[in-house]
Amino acid sequence: MNIFSIYLEKIKEFIIDLEKHEQIKISDNLNNLAIELTPKDLQGDISCNAALILSKTNNKKPKDIAEFLKTHLIIKFSEFKNIFIAEPGFLNIEFKDDFWHKFLTDLLNLKEKYGSNSYKKNSYNVEFVSANPTGPLHVGHCRGSILGDVIANLLIFNGNAVTKEYYVNDLGKQIKKFTLSVYYRIIEILHNKEFPKNVDDLYPGENVADIAKKIIDKKLISEFNNFDKIYEKLREISIKESLELIKVNLNSLGIQHDHFVFESQLYKNNEIQDTVEKLKKKDLIYYGKIAAPKYKEEKNWKERKQLLFKSTLYGDDKDRPLQKNDTSWTYFAGDLAYHNNKIDRKFDILINVLGADHTGYIKRINAGVEALSNKKTKLSCKVSQLVKLIKDGKPFKMSKRKGDYITVEDLINEVGRDPVRFIMLSRSNDVELDFDFKKVTEKTKDNPVYYVQYCYARICSVFRNINKDLNEEINFDIKKFHINSYERQIIKKLSEWPKCISISSQRMEPHRIPVYLYELSSLFHSYWNLGKDDFSFRFISDNKPTSLTKLIILKCISYVIKSGMNLIGVNTPNKM
C-alpha cells in the first residue's frame, strides 16, 4: 500500500500509453520519473516531475507539457480532485477526500502491519556483532550490533526469511592469550601466585577471573599443572562462558541471534581445507609474495613467500595470504570457509555488518564470496562508523589495558535500552556519532526517544480517558470524515511510511525510521496543542470523544509509531 510506488507505475503506464497514441515522445530517462509528497505550504498532495523529464525530448517548455499532461490525467484518474502546476513544471496532484478515506480504512485494517512492502521475498543471512569471545561487549560494539539487528528486523518485516548470525572466532592467538589469562587466574586462586602484570595482550579483566572461579568451583577440570595439556578443554569452557556473558549483554540490548557458527567447528569439519581446495580447482591459489604496505610507520616488513588467494582478480588491492609462516591457516582462510559455509546453505543474499575498523576487509571477503559462489551469491557489507563517547562534556577514550572502558552492561544500567537503541540508530551509519551520556539520559523533549514515546503515551491517555481500548474498532462511516488541513498533513505523512520502510530496507539505512517517527510525532504534538487554544480541536470533552474522526487519526498514528518502534526495538509505554 505504497501510494508513491503505485502512482509511479500508474503514471508511467499513462505516459507510455500517450506515446502509443503518438501524443508525446518519451526518452530513456523515464526512469527518473518520481512521485513524492508535495512540500508543505504548496497546494496538492503528491507531486510528479513528469513534465520536467519529458520537456527536452518533446522540445517544449516543461510548463506546456505539464498543461498537456494535466488535462489528460484529470480525465484518466477520477480520484484526482485537482492538479496544480508549479514552477518549473511540477504536477502537484490533489486527491479527493474519498481517496484518503479509503487510505485510512486500509491502514486501520492493516494495523501494525501497515508499511510492509510486498516486493520479491528473499532469504537473507545477516551476520553481525561477531565480537571475539574474550570479554563482555563494550560500547564500541553497540552501534554495529543494533544496526545489524534492525536491518534484519526490516527484512523480516518485509516478509523475507532472515537468519541472524554470529561468527565466533574461538581460535587463534588472541584466544590462546585469553585462555592463558584464565589459566593464570586459576593459578592465582589455587596457588596464590599473582596474575602477571605488565604482560602484553593478557586479559586482566574481571570476566576472566569469574570464569576461573567458576571452573574451580564446579571442578570442571581437575589438574592444572600443565597448561598445554589442558589447553583444549580450558579453551572450550572459557569460550563457552565468555559467550554466555556476551549473550546476556546482547539480551540487555534486546538482541538475539538465531545461529552461532564456531571457527573451531569449521576446522573440525575440514571445511577450511575443502574451501582452499575449491579455490585451487579454480586456479585461484598460488605461492607468492605480496608487496609491503606503503604507509610510513611500517618498518618491520619482511618479504615472505606464502600461499595466496588471487583476490585481485575480483577487485581487491592485493592478493591475500591463506597460510601463516608456520603453515597454520590465517584468519582470512577461516573466514573464507565460513562464507563458503553460508553459500552452501543457499541464502539469496548475505549481509555482513562490520565496524569501521574492518572497512579494509570488505574487498577481500567480497572477492572470496564471488570466487566461491561463481558470482551467484550476493554479499553486501554494511559499515557502521565510530561512536564518539562524550562524558561530562569531554570526549571519553576507552583503553582496554587500563580497564578503562564502558561495557554494554554499564551503558544499559546508566542510560537504559530505549535511549541507547534510538540514539545509536538516529544517525546515518556512514557518519560518526556523538554519544553524549548526559543528553541521552535527559528526560525532556530534547531527547527524541521520549518525544516519540510521549506521542504514543498521549494517544493512549486519550483512549484511557474515554474508556476505550486502542485496538477496539470504531464504528464510523468514514465518508463523513471531513479532513481539515492539519489532519491532511498528518495523513500525508502517514502515507509516506511504506516508502520510508522501503528505502530504509533497500539501502540498509535504518536511521530513516527514527527520523520519520520524530517528524510524525512532531505533527501529532502540534495537532494536540491546537486543542489548547481552540476547544473544537480537543479529542475529548466530558469524558466523551468530541469526534470519531479524530480518534481514527490517533489510531492510525499509534499503529505507525508502534510498528516503527517495534522495528527499531524501542518500547512504547502506555503511560509516562
Added chain:
RNA sequence: GGUCCCGUAGUUAAAUGGAUAUAACGGAUCCCUCCUAAGGAUCAGAUGCAGGUUCGAUUCCUGCCGGGAUCACCA
C-alpha cells in the same frame, strides 16, 4: 602513500537527482483554570573550494582543501 567514510545554521544532525534545503540544541519572545508542559507557537541563522554531467546537484563525476578510520603471519 593506497583504500573507505565524512565536510550542510554558533553546535549536532536530516534530505532514494527536485521546488522556498528539514529539524533539534544554543540565542530572542510568547502559551499551563483546559485530553500528560517529557508539549506547543513566533523570530534570527547553513550546503568547504574549483570545475564537469543534468531541464535541475547537498546528492553523481574529476581535482583540491580539511576531519576520521584502515594497511600485517590480529581477529
